[in-house]
Amino acid sequence: MPMKIAVIGAGPAGMAFALAAARGGETVTLYEQKEALGRKLLVTGSGRCNLSNHAVSAGVYTCPDPSWLAQTLEAMPPEALLATLDGWGIPSFATPDGWVYPLSESAGAVVAILEEQLRNAGVILRVATRVKRFERSRGGGGWKLHLDGPDAPSAACDHLVLASGGRAYPRLGSDGALFPLLRELGHTVRPPLPALGPIYAELGAFAALKGQRFDARTAIYAGEELLGSSEGNLIVIAEGFNGPGVMNLSHLVGVHGSQALSLSLDLLGTRRKRLEQGLMSARCSLGALLSMFFAPKAVPVLLQMAGLQPHKHVGQLNMREGMALVKGLSDLRFKVSGAGNFENSQVKVGGVAVNEVHPVTMRSLKLPELSLVGEVLDVAGPCGGYNLHFAFASGILAGKAFAAPGL
């Protein structure tokens, strides 16, 4: 006898669950409060949908229990996820640095294929239908859902799957409104904080470089204590910095918000030795020397911040000034004034405690007729396909667990 399963949320996690469970023979209804499926999925990877990453491993995620996450990722590593997506009609490729995209490079195509597959598998789609709340059915066994949508105001199911996402980008659907209900049901929910967003800082003269991009190592410090670091491309914005190189650190500002934080940019990286050599032997102005390393617009600003004149000859620099210049360019400090909010951050840290959920079947260890998948859980990855990997992987594992109940 197939089980009646209700899924709340048609993001990647909910759709992956619904498809895997329906193909295993279960009767699945998917409730989505937006008028269409996969609204957030549509904008991922700037519309190209960065689905996974070959460097997926528990250590790169922010999760209070990495050993829990390691079991999930071991059960659904990138090769297994990509093979499943391929079987659903979503073949993919990886860039040389391991970021995985669909062959179509179109998030729109991914959503369209998933919707077609869901319909073919017989999943009942209830869009524009918000699940306001849910409660255990009278007499136990299953759930009653209270709905706000075009059809009946309530529904019943044997098993409930929470795939309602986190709190980031609420205009695309995930607003965190069900977290209090999960707390009432006995689950621990770490308060969500925005992650993968801009970091705001007092830029000083650097503000003149608004719009300029740098490849840099970024670090966040509380005093001299290193809280975290990241490497990658960043862009200077009016209020601070954005782009993958800083987004991976933005949650640290929320987590350590009460402390005085500074952001350090290492603009030299492996080129540091080359600059040191140049300072010892180049026969040109400082401006000309730095133009070998930075865009022309950046050179006068960087020298101004170091208190040096662009036309000064390299040979006129004393040892102390040379060392200060190199140090400044490899540890350019800015006072942090804040970070992005839920409106402009891609994910959240926090959510339902993972140790209250089975790491492979995603069943609640507190309520056996409940499963939780995707960003509703306390798992957040950096930029690069890690969040979609977890959303798809947890959904598929939970859906397959119905076909193989021994899991």
Ligand SMILES: Cc1cc2nc3c(=O)[nH]c(=O)nc-3n(C[C@H](O)[C@H](O)[C@H](O)COP(=O)(O)OP(=O)(O)OC[C@H]3O[C@@H](n4cnc5c(N)ncnc54)[C@H](O)[C@@H]3O)c2cc1C
């Ligand atoms: C701009 C942007 C770009 C991103 N790019 C990438 C990327 O390239 N690669 C990557 O790995 N990650 C990316 N992410 C993160 C990724 O999109 C999310 O981590 C992922 O979508 C989470 O999947 P989910 O299914 O758990 O939740 P969501 O995708 O948030 O889906 C949850 C769904 O549940 C619905 N819902 C919520 N509550 C209810 C309710 N009460 N009743 C009915 N429906 C409800 C919501 O409307 C929503 O559709 C990006 C995020 C953003 C905002």
